[in-house]
Structure formats: structure tokens, C-alpha cells
Amino acid sequence: xxxxxxxxxxxxxxxxxxxxxxxxxxxxxxxxxxxxxxxxxxxxxxxxxxxxxxxxxxxxxxxxxxxxxxxxxxxxxxxxxxxxxxxxxxxxxxxxxxxxxxxxxxxxxxxxxxxxxxxxxxxxxxxxxxxxxxxxxxxxxxxxxxxxxxxxxxxxxxxxxxxxxxxxxxxxxxxxxxxxxxxxxxxxxxxxxxxxxxxxxxxxxxxxxxxxxxxxxxxxxxxxxxxxxxxxxxxxxxxxxxxxxxxxxxxxxxxxxxxxxxxxxxxxxxxxxxxxxxxxxxxxxxxxxxxxxxxxxxxxxxxxx
Numbered sequence: 001x002x003x004x005x006x007x008x009x010x011x012x013x014x015x016x017x018x019x020x021x022x023x024x025x026x027x028x029x030x031x032x033x034x035x036x037x038x039x040x041x042x043x044x045x046x047x048x049x050x051x052x053x054x055x056x057x058x059x060x061x062x063x064x065x066x067x068x069x070x071x072x073x074x075x076x077x078x079x080x081x082x083x084x085x086x087x088x089x090x091x092x093x094x095x096x097x098x099x100x101x102x103x104x105x106x107x108x109x110x111x112x113x114x115x116x117x118x119x120x121x122x123x124x125x126x127x128x129x130x131x132x133x134x135x136x137x138x139x140x141x142x143x144x145x146x147x148x149x150x151x152x153x154x155x156x157x158x159x160x161x162x163x164x165x166x167x168x169x170x171x172x173x174x175x176x177x178x179x180x181x182x183x184x185x186x187x188x189x190x191x192x193x194x195x196x197x198x199x200x201x202x203x204x205x206x207x208x209x210x211x212x213x214x215x216x217x218x219x220x221x222x223x224x225x226x227x228x229x230x231x232x233x234x235x236x237x238x239x240x241x242x243x244x245x246x247x248x249x250x251x252x253x254x255x256x257x258x259x260x261x262x263x264x265x266x267x268x269x270x271x272x273x274x275x276x277x278x279x280x281x282x283x284x285x286x287x288x289x290x291x292x293x294x295x296x297x298x299x300x301x302x303x304x305x
Contacts, residue, residue, distance in 0.1 A: 001204045002030045004155060004305040006232070009045035011271035011297040013236055014067040016040070021299055022067035023272060025232070026051055027153055027209060030134040035059040035075075036151060036211050042071035043078050049300060053082055058130060060137065061092035062213035063123070063148035069096065073103045080112035087115045091129050091137075093147045094120035123149040126224065140224060142215035144249045150212040152225065160200035170194060207305045210265070214272065216246065217255035222262035230305045231265045232297070234272035238282050241274070253283035257290035268294040269303065 005028040012020030022039025026046070033055045035042075046053060061069050072090070079088060090100065097118045104116060121129055121139050124147075130137040133156070140150035159181040166172065172186060180186060186194045207229040212221070214234055225231060233256035237245045245252050253270055260268035268291050273280050280296050287294035297303070 004029050004207045004209070006209060006230070006269070006301075006303045006305065007049055007051060008271070008297045008299060008301040008303070009042055009049065010039050010299060011273065012039075012067070013272045013274055014065065015275040017275045019278075020273060020275075021045055022070070023062075023213065024071065025211070026056065027211075029153060029155060032057070032132070032134065034130075034137070034153070037062055037068040037213060038071040038075055039067045040070040043074050045299065053079060054084060054086075056088075057086065058089045058091065058137075060129075060151050061090065061096060062142075062150060062211070063093060063144060063146055064096050064099070065146065065214065068213065072100070073107065076104070076112070076116060077107070079114065080108070084114045087117050089117050089119060089130075091119045091121055093123050093149070095147070121149060123147040126152075140210065140212065142212060142221075143218055144214045144216070148214055150210065150215070152228075153209040153211075155206040155208065157206050158203045160203045162200050166194075166199045172199075209305045212256075212259070214249070215251060216249040217251050217258070219258075221259050225259075225263045225265065228263060228265045230267045230269065230303070231260050231263065232269040232271060233259055235270040235283050235287065236272050236274050238277070238286055241276070253287040253294075254290055257287040257294055260291040260294065266293070269297050270294060271297040 007026040009024035010021030012022055021041045023037040024039045024042040025036040027034045035056050127139050128136050129139050136154050138152040140152050142148045142150050162177055162180055180199050183196055185196050210225045210228045210231045212233040234251050235253035235256045236250040237252045239252055239254055242252055284296050
């Protein structure tokens with residue numbers, strides 16, 4: 001099974017602390033790297049993580065609060081200084097487009113060596129916003145104080161695995177392996193047909209990673225992400241600050257766990273912690289009371305989907 005990992009670069013919320021960086025992640029799927037949100041200091045975290053700058057081709061911004069996008073222009077600049085020539089694709093709510101262009105015009109009145117392509121996202125509807133042979137990325141409407149969406153990274157199904165022992169037993173030539181993976185039986189020289197189900201094992205189940213950034217608790221959200229392999233859901237507050245969560249359109253750790261439980265996801269990742277918590281263990285404890293397979297994210301974590 002090829003890697004499908006989430007690299008946590010920052011898991012704090014708006015107010016800077018010495019413990020956490022603002023929101024930023026890199027999703028790694030089948031050799032491709034996708035950046036999700038780009039808070040201040042993201043490029044320093046990429047350096048620390050050892051992630052190759054040049055492999056990041058797409059950046060997805062959930063909304064234009066500063067703790068999710070203040071690092072973007074720095075990333076753009078660093079890519080240029082490193083000699084990037086391939087296009088950089090930025091997917092974000094439409095309002096970010098003019099702001100980004102004004103920064104590009106102000107800071108880079110010269111050729112930075114590559115093209116920045118902006119792709120506006122309609123945050124009010126679920127839609128495919130990126131697709132290749134390996135996966136699709138969909139927008140996921142959320143409810144925050146401004147237009148905001150999450151992202152669903154869905155791995156595309158792969159072909160079954162051909163059994164090595166069957167290749168050796170029947171002397172199956174390389175030319176027939178792809179046909180067998182596609183469902184064909186295999187005919188032996190004496191005319192005997194070997195059924196396909198004897199020759200292969202089932203394909204790996206496609207993995208799905210859901211990133212639910214800033215949002216108030218949405219009781220119906222689980223319907224959109226049923227059975228996801230892994231869910232990252234903001235958990236800004238504990239139950240002690242539930243009123244603040246409602247006021248500022250954020251979620252508590254318990255509410256994040258309720259979404260995970262109702263969606264029957266495999267694993268819940270908590271993040272976007274309020275600076276008021278010097279120890280996030282209270283958030284984890286509250287989440288695990290509802291959904292036991294919950295975990296806190298920390299900077300430099302690399303989590304398998």
C-alpha cells in the first residue's frame with residue numbers, strides 16, 4: 001500500500017503561542033504533496049519537517065482568517081528563491097484572489113520564475129476541486145464567521161494484487177499480469193482455465209482523509225463524511241468554553257468527537273487549540289469519552305491515514 005500521510009506543521013489557533021504554530025498541514029498521497037492551509041511560519045515548519053518544497057504543487061486554503069493564510073506569500077517568495085519553474089496552484093475562497101494578486105504585484109514586480117494560478121472555491125457547495133489519476137479533492141461546506149470549507153481527499157480505487165505464488169505456479173508471463181489485474185482468467189497451455197479469483201487478492205480499500213477546519217458544530221456534517229478513514233476536526237475549546245465556541249463559530253473537542261462517532265470514521269485528529277489551554281489533555285479526555293480513537297495533533301507529527 002502506497003503512503004497516505006498527513007504531516008502536521010501547525011495545530012494552534014489565531015493567537016500565537018510558543019507551543020503551537022497556526023494551522024497548516026501537508027497531505028502526502030502516492031508520492032504527491034498537497035498543502036492544506038498556510039498559517040504564519042509554515043515555510044519554517046516545512047524546513048524542519050524535511051518536506052521537499054518543490055514537490056508541493058497545490059495549496060488549499062479553507063478561509064481567509066489570518067491564522068490559515070498569513071504564511072502564503074512567504075511560501076510563494078521562497079519557491080521563487082529556490083528556483084521553482086513549475087506552476088503553483090492555489091485553491092481558496094474567491095475573496096482571496098484579489099488580495100493575493102495585490103501582494104504579488106506589490107512584492108514581485110519582476111519575474112519570480114514560475115506562474116501562480118488561483119482557483120476560486122465556492123464554499124457553499126460540495127464539489128470536486130482537484131482530480132488526478134490517484135485521488136480527488138472535494139470542498140466541504142462548513143459554518144464559520146466567514147466563507148469557509150473543509151477538504152475531502154479521496155484515494156481512487158486500485159487494481160487487485162496478483163499473487164506471486166500463482167505467477168510462479170502457472171508460469172504466468174509478464175504480458176498477462178495487467179489483464180489478470182483487470183479481471184481476466186488465465187488459460188494454461190493445455191486449455192485449462194484458472195479463474196481470476198484464484199490468481200489475485202482484493203485491492204486495498206481506498207482511503208479518505210477529511211480536513212474540517214474552523215466551523216461550529218454541524219450535527220448533519222457526519223452525513224457528508226460517512227466512513228472516512230481519518231478526520232481532522234477543529235477542537236478549539238473544551239466544554240468549559242462551550243459558550244465561546246457558539247459565539248465564535250468554533251467547536252469543542254466533545255463536539256468534534258460526536259461528528260467522528262456519527263460518521264463512523266476510523267480515527268479522529270484534534271487541532272486548532274485555543275491558546276488558553278496550556279495542556280490539551282483536557283480536550284483529549286473530553287473527546288475520548290465520546291469517540292475513543294481520538295488523538296491530539298502536535299507539530300511534526302506524521303500520521304498514517
